[in-house]
Every structure is written in C-alpha cells, then in structure tokens.
Amino acid sequence: MMHNVRWLAALTLAICLVSATAHAQFSVLHGFTGLDGSAPYCTPLVKGGFAYGTTVGGNLALGVVWRAATDGSSYNVLHVFDGLDGSQSYTGLITNGTSLFGVTVLGGSANSGVVFKLALDGTKFSVLHHFTGPDGDIPLGKLALVSVGGVQYLYGTTEKGGASGNGTLFRLTTGGKNFSVVHDFAGGVGGSAPHSGVILLNGKLFGTTARGGSSNLGTVYKIKPDGTAFVVTHHFLGADGEDPELGTLKTDGTQLYGTTYFGGASNSGVVFKINQSGTSYTVLHSFAGGAAGAHPNNEVVVAGGLIYGTLLTDCAFASGGIYRLTTAGTGYSILYDFGSGLDGGFPVGGLALDGGVLFGTVRSAGAHGHGTVFRL
DSSP states (O other): OOOHHHHHHHHHHHHHHHHHTTTTTTTTEEEOTTTBBBOOOOOEEETTTTTEEEEEEEETTOOEEEEEEEEESOOOEEOOOOOOTTBBSOOEEESSEEEEEEEESSSSSTSSEEEEEETSSSSOOEEEEEEEEBBBOOOOOEEEEETTTEEEEEEEEEESSSSSBEEEEEEEETTTTTTEEEEEESSSGOBBBSOOOOOOTEEEEEEESSBOOOOOOOSEEEEOOSOOOEEEEEEOOOOTBOOSOOOOOSSSSSEEEEEEOOSSSSSOOOOEEOOSSSSSSEEEEOOGGGGGGGGGOSEEEEETTTTHHHHHHHOOTOOOEEEEEESSOOOOOOEEESSSSTTOOOOOSEEEEEEEEEEEEEBBBTTSSBBBBEOO
C-alpha cells in the first residue's frame, strides 16, 4: 500500500511539472548584442534569482561570463576573456555556493585552455590551471565538484592531450592546487575524445566519450575518483546511438540518462538510459528529424519521472526546439519550436530547471542576431 501511495505521489508531481512547464509562457531574458556576448553554447546555472553562463564570442571575440536575472530585469557581463586568461567557454559554470568555476577550450599560456574561478558578483577572477598538452588540451566537459577525503576537488575532461593524445580526466582543488591527470584515455576500445563532464553516483564517476569504443562511435565509462577501476560500461554501435556530445550524464538516483547526437533509427540521435553496471541499456527515444526534431547536443533535466532536453536542429522552423518525454520513454512531445520570431535559434546548451521553470540558451538569431537566454 505504501508503495502505491509513493507511486501516486510521484505521478502527481510529474503531472504538475508537465502542466507547469507546458503552459508557461516562453520569454527571452536577454538578447546578446555581440558587445555583451555572442553565441552562448552553455547550459545555464541558476542560483539566487540569477542565471549564470558563458559565451563563445562577443566583446573581444573570445567570450564572456554573464549573469541575467531570472525575471529578465537585469543583465551583466561579469568577465571578458582576453586570451591570456582563457578563450571560448562552451559548457557553462558550476558553483560551490560562493564562487563560480568553469573552463575555456582555448587561451592560457599554451592556448590549450584553462580552468578559471570567480566570485558570484564577477570579482576575484583567477586562472586555476593552464593546460599545456601533456596534462590535457581543449577542456570541453563541464566541471564537477566532488569531495574526496574531506577536500573539495574539481573534476573535468579534455578532448585531446594526455599521454596518448586521446583526452584526459583531471582534477584539482577549488583553490587550484594538487592538479593531476586521473585518467588518460587510451583510444580504441578504451574510448577517446571525452566531450562531456562526469557525474558522481555511489562512489563512482560516470561519463561518456564521443569517439572510441568497439565501433569508434563513443562509450559510456565509470571510474573511481582516485583513477582506479576504469571500466567501459557501454560501446555505442550506431543503432543505439552515436557520438554523445557535451551533455554530462544525469541521474534519478538509480539510472543514468543521456543523449547522442547521431545514431538511432533515423541517425538523428537518441535519448538513452543505462544502469550503473552497464548491464541494462535502453534507447528511450530515437529522434525522427523534421518537425519531430533532431540532434540533441547537451545534457537533459530529469525530474518527477520526466526528461526535458533541447534539440539543435529541425523542428517546426528548422531552428531546434525543446522536448519532453517520460523516463519510461513514453509521451514524447515538442514543448517549444525555435525560429518563430526574436526567440533565437539552435540551442547548443541544455536546460536548467528551477522552481518549475526551464532556463536555457540559444547560440544565434534573436533580436540582435547573437543568441538569447530564455525561460519557459
């Protein structure tokens, strides 16, 4: 009986989330002008009434860190990258409550990217680490905050570099100390080119690589935070997905959820779930293209038995959209189609859910042609 009560409560929450999200009014919080940022590729971080993020271009053409009020009342540039302190941040920010942390894919002392830190108000910007190649090159994945032995570490990935040039998993403290390469991706069946970050679940870190594996179409892997017990738990084969891109895996506490850019029945990408051991892998949805959308490029939101995500291309106006389905893979629908006006187009980043409201970014178009920050 208690099981039924809990199930009904979860279903009620899911229905409320569906109703609240599907019927909320779409609004643009900020349209980038070029001078104040351009081409946001990030999933926004929402905290304390503000959405925080980064852009690939704008101002000095090297990207900015920005903050927008979630009610659309204000927008501020918190930092302008100058190349020496980084250039082009793709995957957005994380926070420990007092500071923001992120990566840039280029810039720094060797133009191989940096890890950076700044206060929530944009002050106290500092570079925590300059990548040089052997320690990693082109950090793409969003950072993860993980406590190890009472010490807070930042974990992240680089697309290239490392011992074999196939990318790395690295860590360093939030103060920029004790940097180390936790794992060098070997290529081949061991995976290569990790474009996403990692997530901690039951003492293990889980992530994906965009290349490598038995068919060179990408992998899902797990590893202990100390770098031991690395295991590839799934090799993508094409029909079940191909090329998991920028999206860090998400969890409901038991299963892991993610997307691939290609693969599936129409080669337009899939939403999948996988258990922690890798013994159970399921394609929840295979994107059909056209008005039904194609090519999910980033992480999903998992809440109340529902999955929300973005599609980079296709949909009604061929400019991407926002989709929803259940964690069982049923009830797929497009919640919003981009490209109908000044809303922008082509969402590279994923979504953030805060207070029943979805927040995101699109990389182009909008009122000034440089992308937007939105809420739904």
